[in-house]
Amino acid sequence: MTNNKMTHASAVREGLAEEMRRDPLVWALGEDLSTAHGGTSADQYRGLIDEFGEKRIVNTPISENTIMGAAVGAAVAGTRPVADLRMADFAMCAVDELVNQAAKIRYMFGGQARVPLVVRQAIGVRKGGAAQHSQSTEAWYIHTPGLVVVAPATAADAKGLMKSAIRADDPVVYMEHKDLWMAEGEVSEDPEELVEIGKASIMKSGSDLTLVSWSKMALLSLEAAKILEVDNISVEVINLRSLWPWDKDLVYKSVSKTGRLLVAQESVQVAGFGAEISADVTENLNDQLKTHVRRIGAPRTPVPYAETMENEYRVTTERIIEKVKELMS
Amino acid sequence: MKAKNSTNYPDRILEMYKTMTLIRAFEEIAEEAFDAGLVNGSIHQYIGEEAIGTAVCANLKRSDYILSNHRGHGHAIAKGADPEAMMKELLGREGGTSGGKGGSMHIADFSVGMLGANGVLADGLTMGVGAAQALVLREENAIVAVFVGDGTTNRGPFYEALNWAMIYKLPILFVCENNTYASSTATQTVTAGPGPVARAEAFGMPAFDVDGNDVCAVDEIAGTLIEKIRNGHGPHFLHARTYRIKGHISRDKMLYRPEGETEAHLVNEPLLKCKDWMIKNGIKQKEIDDISSMAYEQIKEALEAAKNAPFPDKTLTYTDVQDLGNPYLGGSS
Numbered sequence A: 001m002t003n004n005k006m007t008h009a010s011a012v013r014e015g016l017a018e019e020m021r022r023d024p025l026v027w028a029l030g031e032d033l034s035t036a037h038g039g040t041s042a043d044q045y046r047g048l049i050d051e052f053g054e055k056r057i058v059n060t061p062i063s064e065n066t067i068m069g070a071a072v073g074a075a076v077a078g079t080r081p082v083a084d085l086r087m088a089d090f091a092m093c094a095v096d097e098l099v100n101q102a103a104k105i106r107y108m109f110g111g112q113a114r115v116p117l118v119v120r121q122a123i124g125v126r127k128g129g130a131a132q133h134s135q136s137t138e139a140w141y142i143h144t145p146g147l148v149v150v151a152p153a154t155a156a157d158a159k160g161l162m163k164s165a166i167r168a169d170d171p172v173v174y175m176e177h178k179d180l181w182m183a184e185g186e187v188s189e190d191p192e193e194l195v196e197i198g199k200a201s202i203m204k205s206g207s208d209l210t211l212v213s214w215s216k217m218a219l220l221s222l223e224a225a226k227i228l229e230v231d232n233i234s235v236e237v238i239n240l241r242s243l244w245p246w247d248k249d250l251v252y253k254s255v256s257k258t259g260r261l262l263v264a265q266e267s268v269q270v271a272g273f274g275a276e277i278s279a280d281v282t283e284n285l286n287d288q289l290k291t292h293v294r295r296i297g298a299p300r301t302p303v304p305y306a307e308t309m310e311n312e313y314r315v316t317t318e319r320i321i322e323k324v325k326e327l328m329s
Numbered sequence B: 001m002k003a004k005n006s007t008n009y010p011d012r013i014l015e016m017y018k019t020m021t022l023i024r025a026f027e028e029i030a031e032e033a034f035d036a037g038l039v040n041g042s043i044h045q046y047i048g049e050e051a052i053g054t055a056v057c058a059n060l061k062r063s064d065y066i067l068s069n070h071r072g073h074g075h076a077i078a079k080g081a082d083p084e085a086m087m088k089e090l091l092g093r094e095g096g097t098s099g100g101k102g103g104s105m106h107i108a109d110f111s112v113g114m115l116g117a118n119g120v121l122a123d124g125l126t127m128g129v130g131a132a133q134a135l136v137l138r139e140e141n142a143i144v145a146v147f148v149g150d151g152t153t154n155r156g157p158f159y160e161a162l163n164w165a166m167i168y169k170l171p172i173l174f175v176c177e178n179n180t181y182a183s184s185t186a187t188q189t190v191t192a193g194p195g196p197v198a199r200a201e202a203f204g205m206p207a208f209d210v211d212g213n214d215v216c217a218v219d220e221i222a223g224t225l226i227e228k229i230r231n232g233h234g235p236h237f238l239h240a241r242t243y244r245i246k247g248h249i250s251r252d253k254m255l256y257r258p259e260g261e262t263e264a265h266l267v268n269e270p271l272l273k274c275k276d277w278m279i280k281n282g283i284k285q286k287e288i289d290d291i292s293s294m295a296y297e298q299i300k301e302a303l304e305a306a307k308n309a310p311f312p313d314k315t316l317t318y319t320d321v322q323d324l325g326n327p328y329l330g331g332s333s
């Protein structure tokens, strides 16, 4: 099997298509899916309507509650829906169906039913997206018992995680970054090459400090680590990929080696997932730590529009570098 | 185009033509600014739909409220927002309607009763209900107009809002701007039943259909309905048929649209229709041309002013979040 270079959007589409070929009960629903040959969904569903038809690529009305609710109903009734809510911001319209239904049905009905669905919702600051098109809400769902949360950083992750998410019997919140849709990477052609949920990857190994992040922030962390080599600071970059469950083994192993931990996240730092990782590592590895665990994330403000403010809001490679140096001094 | 027989009607039409042209100029020049890389986010243009916002707002007072959606530039201008401040907002500059914090999808001007464009579909409907409740509570003799797209009539809050407004006989005009598309989907392909009018009538709400490209027709019916609402007759629904001449957002290439469809609709576009009527009714071509060149001049100047305005200081990121609590990172700085 060879590797192909492709965008995240194409990688996820291929992952979805492969799973749809493998299992006739996998299907997708969402707004503008069947007009994807030039619509706003760009590459993500291109051509799928032609291959799989209208029963399996369902173009929905603008009806978020029913997109999410229908996915839940279809999942308990024996199919594997992939619901596309477009952006995490619009997915808020259907938080009820996701949090009160999908996440709890297995438990509150005493294990009678499983809810094997995937809900796609894009996160991340998109240039000029402002307050209602740029939010990163992964912490909301990590906080919700019953849900799996994944957030790919590379095209290979994007495809492999989509495939695992579809095969999982739990409801999976699949959070892709808007800025990465058109980013390219190497992706395997092997339809059995999956990315296991719960397994992080080491993007760069190092000995001085462990830098944990996910989604686009993992790429910025890698960039920061490469630049820091010049200053002889050896950073180990962990791309978490899966946020719940998260790969504690790998993070613990790395922190035990380096004795230092920085968590970088794009979302609001206060009560974010970085707080959980920091607290967990502090509770469990305190004797291995050479210095306090640190976090970096967005301020507790809505995402501003103007370039100057948007740049102030963003977590950048430079800010990660600064924080690493602070930790090392 | 149909028009009232009143003697001062040509003046009113000239006034509305002026507003429509200003909106058209704003949208075209905003697109140029976008293409030149001056606009930080994306823009949803109101081109081809100008008659609706213009004629509805021509019947509103400053103290009346409007709630808009993602395609809100035209509503804002029609309600009296300053195009220069709006252009500054698009460019993310100081002096923008939201001080550069919001951008195209969050233009608001509370001083003229424009309570905001919106990035989330249908939220304007439910907030419009609340604004009307507030007017009732405050015993204000004012009304609310809410603009909603055809595609958005498939969201649940649309029904909740209509039902609620009807129960409490609230002073609201719901204006459905049916431009036949919802992003890249032809709305009809995902919409059951005979349409928005029937949906409103199902709640017992008086609902009317109008050619939304005919500014006089919209003016006449909106005037009648608003009068009724002001006189305590409760909510009314206006379905205005139009067409989205441009893409969903300015960089949308519209590959989903059948060839020739846009061109076929161009003959019906509201500015052209209005111009034809004015010529037939004795208004001089020069007068019409002057209105147009003044509008483009005004918006070009607005763009220049926006380009010359400074970017907001980065420290403003942390203002207007909330009264209590520290918005800085982790509360440490």
Ligand SMILES: Cc1ncc(C[n+]2csc(CCOP(=O)(O)OP(=O)(O)O)c2C)c(N)n1
Residues within 6 Å of the ligand: A031, A062, A064, A086, A090, A093, B070, B071, B119, B120, B121, B122, B148, B149, B150, B151, B152, B153, B179, B181, B182, B183, B187, B244, B248
């Ligand atoms: C709740 C929600 N769902 C989806 C979107 C994405 N979206 C923005 S505009 C739009 C189409 C709206 O169509 P319509 O209501 O007809 O308004 P138009 O754009 O035609 O003016 C969609 C799907 C959104 N902003 N909010």
Ligand SMILES: [Mg+2]
Residues within 6 Å of the ligand: B149, B150, B151, B177, B178, B179, B180, B181, B182, B183, B187
């Ligand atoms: Mg529409």
